[in-house]
Amino acid sequence: MNTLLRALRPTLRLRLTLLNGILLVGAGAIMLAVAWLTIDDVLHPASSLRLGTEVELGDGTRLPVGEWQDLVVAQSRAELLAKGLVALGVIGLFGVVAAYVVAGRSLRPLHQVTAMAQRLGEETLDQRIRYTGANDEVAELAATFDAMLDRLGESFEAQKRFVANASHELRTPLAVMRTEIDVTVTDDEADVQEFRRMAYVVRDASERANGLVDALLILARSEAQTGRRLARTVQADLADGVHAALSAQKNEIGRLKLDVSTDLRPAVAEGDPGLLERLAGNLIENAVRYNHLHGRLWARTESPGGGVVRLVVGNTGFEVDQADVPGLFEPFRRGGRERTGARGSGLGLSIVRAVCEAHGGTVAAVAQPGGGLEVTVTLPRA
Incomplete structure (x- = not known):
């Protein structure tokens, strides 16, 4: 019973087949009706004969030319209708069958997508449709599904x-x-x-x-806010966050005897104040934690125009290859140091990147000659 109901359900293939059949039979019926209506205008042999002329039929029957013309038209209409209906039925049946087959072949990738989605799991994320048919909407859907699986696999x-x-x-x-x-x-x-x-x-x-x-x-x-509306938004000056972070790291800065230089100008952004404060705090903490004795730390905030504000924090320290810099924004990465031997959790720059993305901003870092890193955060201006 379930199989029968499943087979009779209004699937896309069935709807396309019925639509094609209705259009084909409808077009044929219109052509047949037009031909049936125009027979009287096309068949008028009596118009070229003299009025009162009679026509002798094969059985010897003599009919006035007008009656004979009406008889010819009626017979032609009857024969056209009979043969036309037969041809219309044959064409309609052939069109329905052909449409069912073509629709099935065209929708085959959709069945592949459905079957793959049904068996999709953590252990089968490496499977792909890899559609090789015509470059049409179905191919676009298959490619989109494969791309989605790529993103899911990476995630x-x-x-x-x-x-x-x-x-x-x-x-x-x-x-x-x-x-x-x-x-x-x-x-x-x-x-x-x-x-x-x-x-x-x-x-x-x-x-x-x-x-x-x-x-x-x-x-x-921070990552939960990415691509969504921030739950709380106020105006916050990034310079205030840097001041607070430097004050919190005062003892550690003194212990390492760091040379701190700042150029903190108003740089007001709009967003979650807690996250923005954590952003500045993480940059200063990283600049102190991965510095060395008698090293340097510099920070500046500015509003360069173009609707953005900027926070730059740099430090001296151990050497970092520029090719390894993008990886520093991944969780638990510390620029090649062993996790068990380094201070901190390795989440500082990951949090910075997540906060920037949540506020519609960007973050970039540049390895410094001789060691150290300079991180630049760009956020929309309030």
Whole structure:
């Protein structure tokens, strides 16, 4: 029963077939009607004969020429109607069958798309339609579906890498805490000083895990806003964010004896104030964290015109190959350093990029000669 209902459902193939049949039979019926109506105008042999002329038929019957003409027209109409209806039926049947076959061949890629969508899963994202037919709308649909699968595959792979990296990052501080606790608790000779040392190690590890969770939440929040209307928008000066970030990093800047130079002019953007403050904070934190003793840090904000504002933060530090710079904006990338040996979560520039995209802006970075990086953020001006 279900098979019968499925076969009789108004599919696109059936609708195209019926439409083609109706159009073909309708056109034939119109031509037949026109021919039937014009026979009287075409067949008028009596008009060339003398009035009162009679016509003798083959059976000896004699008829006035007018009656004979009416008889010829009636017979012609009857024969045209009979043969025309037969021809119309044959043409209609052939047209329906041909339309059904052609529609089936034309819609075959759609069935491939449907079948692939039904069996699509995480393990089959590498399959593609790869349509090789005519360059028509169906080919465009198949190509669009293949492109969508490419994007889905890339997204799944990026998600897998992100989850694996996040798990690795969280596992490290947790493992440190567990190891310190196990070693200290099982040490029968451990004194108060040893327990205090363990507490400091556990506190540092928990702070690292807490910082990673906070960074993941900010990254998720920023990426959720990308391509959508921001939930909260106010005017915020990027220069204020830089001032706040430098103040928060004052102790670390002093410890590394960094030479800080700023040129902070009004650069008012409109957006989420928390995200914009986090953007400036991450750039300053990265510039301090990946710097070296007696290094330099520079920051400037400006409104160059063209409806945009700009924030530039640069620093000295270890050398970065320009070819590796795009990868620094990926989560958990630290310019070639081992994740377990570097400070921070490796999410700083990822968050910067996500915040920029959420606000309709762009971010770019340039490796500095001798080491270091300069990051330029461009946002729409308020």
